[in-house]
Amino acid sequence: MELRNITLRFGGVVAIKDISFDIRDGEIRAIIGPNGAGKSSMLNVISGFYIPTEGEVYFKKIKRGPMKPYEVARLGIARTFQNIALFDGMSVLDNIMTGRLTMMKSGLLSQAFWYGAAAREEFAHREKVERIIDFLEIQNIRKTPVGRLPYGLKKRVELARALAAEPKLLLLDEPMAGMNVEEKEDMSRFILDLNDEFSTTICLIEHDMGVVMDLSDRVVVMDYGRKIGDGTPDEVRNNQDVIDAYLGVAHD
Amino acid sequence: MLYREAGDFKTTYGEDSQTFPIRFDRMGYYVTLLVAFGVVPLVINDYWASAVFLPFLIYAIAAIGLNILVGYAGQVSLGTGGFMAVGAYAVYKLMTSFPDVPILIHVLLAGFVTAAVGVLFGLPSLRIKGFYLAVATLAAQFFLVWLFNKAPWFYNYSASGQITVPQSKMLGFYITGPQTSATAKYLFCLIILVGVAVVARNLTRGTVGRKWMAIRDMDIAAEIIGVNPLNAKLTAFAVSSFFIGIAGALFFAVYLGAAEVTEAFNIQKSFLILFMVIIGGLGSIFGSFAGAAFLVLLPVFLKNVLVGQLGWPTDLAAHLELMIVGALIVAFLIAEPHGIAQLWRLAKEKLRLWPFPH
Amino acid sequence: MPDQVLYAIEVTLNGLMTGVMYSLVALGFVLIFKASGVFNYAQGVLALFAALTLVGLQNGQVPFAHVINATFGTNLSTFGWHLPALLAILLTAGIMVILAIIIERLVLKHLVSQAPIILFMATIGLAYFLEGLGDVMWGADIKKLDVGLPQGISDTIERVTDGWFGYGFFIDNLDIVATVVAVLLVAALTIFSQYSKQGRALRAVADDHQAALSVGISLRFIWVLVWSIAGFVALVAGIMWGTKSGVQFSLSLIALKALPVLMLGGFTSIPGAIIGGLIIGVGEKLFEFIMSSPDLAGAWFGFTIGATENWFAYVLALLFLVFRPQGLFGEKIIERV
Structure with missing residues (x-):
């Protein structure tokens, strides 16, 4: 999966501005960032719910034209939702x-x-x-x-x-929001097992930094619709932009 | 102690997903079928057939049809009367054009014609939702009734503007026309109703049913997990209209014998069927039966009590009936939006654990 | 000017007047929908009920006379008095307020958190109940409603236009009155919602239920208020329609026309309701005029059709919605997950 120069606008509001990153087969990729940074919009672009205003989406090395969400689902992309969307x-x-x-x-x-x-x-x-x-x-x-x-x-x-x-690619939108520690541990275990046993590629949004840094292979950091960091958890943790915008400095 | 699942082990997925998983229910189902096919036809007379049984059977078919659209797929329609009229006029045109073909074929064909019309009027459901769609289906109601009333081709240029059913026979018995026996009418409608109910049940428990319910519960999520909304909504409109068309065909050909579209298939009919679905239970095949039975029996009951016993004028009783039906609709929506079917389900759940509820 | 054009202008003017009547009913829908998100199918029946009550009060009918007579064998019909129109109207308005309170208590309160479509179906039940109640209370016979509004063709307009074009336009006096009343009503509602305290609360609720609750606005009070206003609007519409064509069941069906009006105008826009009403009023009259005229449709298509008013509004609204689902004045909805 690869996203190239994605921009998404609603009327005059720019939700995502010129973002590119890729998701490699078999990895766990996390997207983090403060509220309103455009993470969920990004996930919606990947799952075909929003069609990007500019930019290209490649899936399995093939460029994906504008598709209906159900057609995207048939390609093998499945997801969960931030506010549970069960029937x-x-x-x-x-x-x-x-x-x-x-x-x-x-x-x-x-x-x-x-x-x-x-x-x-x-x-x-x-x-x-x-x-x-x-x-x-x-x-x-x-x-x-x-x-x-x-x-x-x-x-x-x-x-x-x-x-x-x-799914070939599984998108998880805040899979651990609102859970207690025990439930988070269960969920983390499921995600890791999935990745190990079925080698499912996973892209997740999560606010719990501990979970993100432990689970993911690589992390994208977004702020105000832009990408401000990309790399392994360690690289991201030490990136000055990311610390300024999001992780913050411990006051002591 | 009879009503138990204990000891009734399911060893295949087929057994686990059957319609009546509890043995006692299965027995009840067979007994009902036996009575419906074996006992009622022997004792039925013209009064019971035309006051209770025929309307019940035919409205149950229509209610199952509408329930598929409203209860399972979540698309509210107020055009049921219009779609029933399509079934009625289709069967009339078919019967008068091809008198030698058995009426069962005609009734099914009328269903297919109605399905096509239903899909046409269902197309806007892709763009509009909820009560916008409900109001949009009124267009179907008013336009179709107007069309059948104004275009003489549909009523074969008859002077009265009415359609009158020609006689027809199947297996040596009259099914339509003045010489038909109550038993023949009853059995013909019953067989079709059973067929419709089985098909509806099969559709709603399988893939198609899940697509419909997914669209109903959360259309956006349904689309994202791979449901094509166009396909799901239009199949719901098609299947629903198919059943409603059959009901309309039977209502005209077997029950009324002669019909005038503004009388027989006006908007009140649309509401009547919708109320059957609400009172019976949205999203339940059993509920469609219960709702149809309830709203067929209520007027008969009120008429017997108010007019027969208390000597009220008929129109007053009819107005009181309006009030009661209206109040019941509101009461059910407040207290139990899933209708009689849900009350029945809760009662059964209690019974399953009785007498030790914990 | 050629005759056809003059006819068409006359038809258009009449259509505008009918449109005003539709707008009056539609206004009641919009008010309730804006404040409570309830799509009130019963609005038309509310107008019927108001008109029935008004006639009943005016003529001193004994309510439920039929039921009492049937049960006890009595022979009640009227109290024998005749109320002045204004008093009867005020009393009816009072009854509409009481009705609003009862509806809130018995129905709305219990359905607060339900899906809109459930509320919609509940109002259909309510419509049935009210229709039955109106009939049981006042009898189902067709009644004449006369509160002293001018009726009949306006002589002045006929004479003046005859002088101008050599062809006198037929415009009903009542339609002119209805237009004036509708304008006044809209102005009064606008002033009320913009400048009064209750009006501000109303707009707050319309904007965001939760937020309005949190600043101490009583939702239940607002609902009673808005249903009372809708009842009053229904009364006005009932008076106009009732004077025009008698008080009878078909009045609630005419009121159904308000639904396509709303689909054109959008459910939340008062100007939308009015413009939608005018479009539909003019549209259906002109369409009928063209399609039923042997000189126009007959010459163009080789056939004529009539009674298209039954469905024109709905089909127009349907087609319109397919291309612009949010209506003329509604905002485009961005869906989120």
């Missing part, structure tokens, strides 16, 4: 099954009568989803309507839904 009226299982929609092909007619191809396909995908349910340890809430779940579990279900798509 509240559906059960956990159904929510996660929606993650596999891009891979399910049976037609309307065969589904109408359920027998044959449609049922076989359904059960094959159900098996994949059950593995993800096991991996994220949410077996016991499988049939619960999502609306009834507490915050932490919702975040996990959302991750499960993104994983169900077997």
Whole structure:
């Protein structure tokens, strides 16, 4: 994944200004920055929800034209949202099954009568989803309507839904916001396991510096829509611009 | 002790995702089918057929159709009356043009015609949402009714402007026309209703249903995880209109026999079906049945009590019915937006644990 | 000037007047929608209910006479008095306020945090209830409403235009009055919302519910206030429509036309409601004029169609929305996740 000279404007407001960076296969890439720096907008550009005003997006070395979000999803990019975007009226299982929609092909007619191809396909995908349910340890809430779940579990279900798509690139928008230390540890472990076991490429936004520096291979730092730093956690930590703008200096 | 899942182990995903996972429910379902097919046809007479059973069966089909659109896909439509009219006029034109084709085929074809019209009027749903769309569907309602009323081709240039169903037979029995028996009408509608309900259930529990519900619950997220909104919304409009068209065809051909579009398919019909869906339960096939039964039985009940017992004039009873229905809609939306179906579900959940709720 | 053009001008003027009537109903929708985000489908029925109540009070009808008679075998009909129009209007306005309080207590309060579409459907239920209530209270027969407004074709205008063009325009006096009343009403509402304390609170709530709550504005009071104003607007609309075509059920259907008006004008804009109403009023009258005229549509297309007023407004609004979903005056919405 590579982004070249991305600029995003809404009317007169410039959300992102001329940013370029890349995400290598198999790495964990973090985007950090103060509130309003344009991080979420950046993620929205990658996932196709916003179409950049200027600049080019390359995915798998191929230039990506303006695409609808659902077409981007079919390329193998899945994501979670800052303010959980689950389907509240559906059960956990159904929510996660929606993650596999891009891979399910049976037609309307065969589904109408359920027998044959449609049922076989359904059960094959159900098996994949059950593995993800096991991996994220949410077996016991499988049939619960999502609306009834507490915050932490919702975040996990959302991750499960993104994983169900077997993404080549997984985007996580503040996966640990609002969690307690224990839940953060669980979530960090899941992210690392994912990266190790399935070698999923991950791009995440996070405010918890400890988590970011521990998890990620490389970090992009944004401020006021510009890129002010890019590199390994150590490089970023010692970058003077980044310290001034974001990390701050300890007052002692 | 009967109502338990314990001991009823599911060993395949198929068993786990079946419609009635609890054995007692399955038994209940089979018993209902048995009574509906085996007992009712033997005892039914013209009064019961035309006052209760036929309207119930036909409205249930329409309610399932509308529930797919409103309850599952989240697209509110006030054009149901207009779409039923499309089904009615389609079946009329087909029956008068091809009298030798069995009526079942015509009814299904009328469904397909309505589906096409539904997709056409569903196109704006891609750009507009919520009550904007609801108001936009009024365009379908008023335009379609006007069209069938004003264009003589649709009613075969009959002097009265009415459409009257020709006689037709299937398997040696009259299905439409004055000579049809109550039993034949009932069974014909019942078979179609069962077919519709099974198809609706299959669609809503599978991939298509999930796409619809995803769009309903959060359309932006749905698009980002890979649901094509165009495809999802238009299939919802198509399937919904297909069922509503079938309901309209049956309503005219089997139930009314003769119809005038501004009478039979006006905007009040749209609201009636919408109310069935709300009271019965948004997003529930069972709820469509419950809502249809409730709103078919309520007027019969009120009429018997108020007019029959208390001697009120009919129009007063009708106005009181308006008040009651209106109040019920508000009450259900406040207390239980998922309608009778949810009340039923809660009752079952209690029953499953009874008598030891902890 | 050729006759066709003169006819067309007359039709346009009549369309403008009808449009004013639509705008009157639409105004009630906009007020409620701005302050509470509720799309009040019952606004039309509110106008019907107000008109029924006004006629009933004016003629001294006994409310619920039908029910009482049917239950107890009595034969009540009227109290035998006849109220002056102004008093009856004031009393009706009072009843609309009480109705607003009841609606807030029984319905809105319980639906505060619900999705807009649920609220919308609740107002459909409310519309049914009010329609039934109006009929049960006052009877469903068609009633004549006369509060002393001038009616009939304006002689002056006919004479003057006849002098100018050799063709007298037919303009209804009532339509002229309605236009004047609508202008006054809009002016009064504007002054109220710009300069009074309640008006400021109203605008604050319209802008941001949470923020308004946090500075101590009572949401419930605002809702009662805005529904009362909407009830009053409904009363004015009910008087105009009722005088024009009698008080009957179809009044609430005419009021449905306010919906496409709003879709054109945008749900939050008072000028939008007025301009939308005018566009639809003129549009449907002209369209009908052209399509039903053997000299125009008949000559151009080889056929004529009639009664297009039934659907023209809706189809126009539908087409319009497809190309500009936010309406004429609404703002473009940027979606976020």
